[in-house]
Amino acid sequence: MHTVAVLALDQVLPFDLATPVDTFSRTRLPDGRPAYRIRVCAEREEVDAGAFALRAPYGLEGLRGADTVIVPGTATADQPPSPAVLAALREAAAEGTRIASICVGTFVLAAAGLLDGLRATTHWIAAPHLAAAHPAVEVDPDVLYVDNGQVLTSAGAAAGLDLCLHMIRRDYGSAVAADAARLAVMPLEREGGQAQFIVHDHTPPAPRGAALDPVLDWLRANLARDLALAEIAAHAGMSTRTLMRRFREQTGTTPLQWLHRARVRQAQHLLETTEHSVERIGAQVGFGSATAFRDRFKRTTGVSPQAYRRTFG
Numbered sequence: 001m002h003t004v005a006v007l008a009l010d011q012v013l014p015f016d017l018a019t020p021v022d023t024f025s026r027t028r029l030p031d032g033r034p035a036y037r038i039r040v041c042a043e044r045e046e047v048d049a050g051a052f053a054l055r056a057p058y059g060l061e062g063l064r065g066a067d068t069v070i071v072p073g074t075a076t077a078d079q080p081p082s083p084a085v086l087a088a089l090r091e092a093a094a095e096g097t098r099i100a101s102i103c104v105g106t107f108v109l110a111a112a113g114l115l116d117g118l119r120a121t122t123h124w125i126a127a128p129h130l131a132a133a134h135p136a137v138e139v140d141p142d143v144l145y146v147d148n149g150q151v152l153t154s155a156g157a158a159a160g161l162d163l164c165l166h167m168i169r170r171d172y173g174s175a176v177a178a179d180a181a182r183l184a185v186m187p188l189e190r191e192g193g194q195a196q197f198i199v200h201d202h203t204p205p206a207p208r209g210a211a212l213d214p215v216l217d218w219l220r221a222n223l224a225r226d227l228a229l230a231e232i233a234a235h236a237g238m239s240t241r242t243l244m245r246r247f248r249e250q251t252g253t254t255p256l257q258w259l260h261r262a263r264v265r266q267a268q269h270l271l272e273t274t275e276h277s278v279e280r281i282g283a284q285v286g287f288g289s290a291t292a293f294r295d296r297f298k299r300t301t302g303v304s305p306q307a308y309r310r311t312f313g
Helices: 014-026 083-094 103-111 127-133 159-172 174-183 213-221 229-236 240-251 255-273 278-284 290-301 305-312
Strands: 002-007 036-041 046-048 053-055 068-071 098-101 145-147 151-154
Touching: 002 014, 014 036, 014 159, 014 174, 068 083, 068 103, 083 098, 083 103, 098 103, 098 159, 103 127, 103 151, 145 159, 151 159, 159 174, 174 255, 213 229, 213 255, 229 240, 229 255, 240 255, 255 278, 255 290, 255 305, 278 290, 278 305, 290 305
Parallel strands: 002 036, 002 068, 068 098, 098 151
Antiparallel strands: 046 053, 145 151
């Protein structure tokens, strides 16, 4: 069973702490067995969580042997953690443990030197400070999470749930992750990034996704069809130029790129849950040829459809 150690530091943000604990605790394998074992670890027995105190059943030694370590954000992100905490995280990283942060927990990973030379994200409000304090880190304030393989970071609040679902999908495949997402009443994958939430002084914030939601629903229902940009724009009741601009604003990508990604996600589900051939699945999700399907699938997931099925089927 995969062990997840959640590190509770003083002034931990309760939402950030609860997100991985609850999400991974609820995740079940297809046969009903729990997918994860959870450890809440802390430097001291009692942790100050602001409005309340909590008692962690494990000390820093609980990080040893974990498959994943998650560092939630704290209300004192600008204050580096103790040398003991930094040493424990470096030791876990040296052992090959997967390490992830939620929200401003990214500052802890940066202080430990685990993000040097890597791309990372954090809450958009804190991103400029992270970049100034840790110039060796490539800070991307526009995304919900960043997966560097061993080290992962997420943006604020709900983006921590996006990251948890992403890790579940990495560990057990899309079907298990989709079940966890349903329990959390959360889409398995939200389009776009946190750029849509950033408030710029010169423009008022716009409601997220309102204009495109019906178009996205229509695209999901028509994945198998050969959809051209002009047809999508006609269905949306706007010019192709306006459609492209709205997609960029609200999803962070183009209509056709969004469509390709949605097709690959549906293909992942079919590879896991059916015995249909790769060729048939490619056609079912709207790719014109098996070659085009294989190329797009590998470009998106990093593996071939056959390799994905061997792992998660």
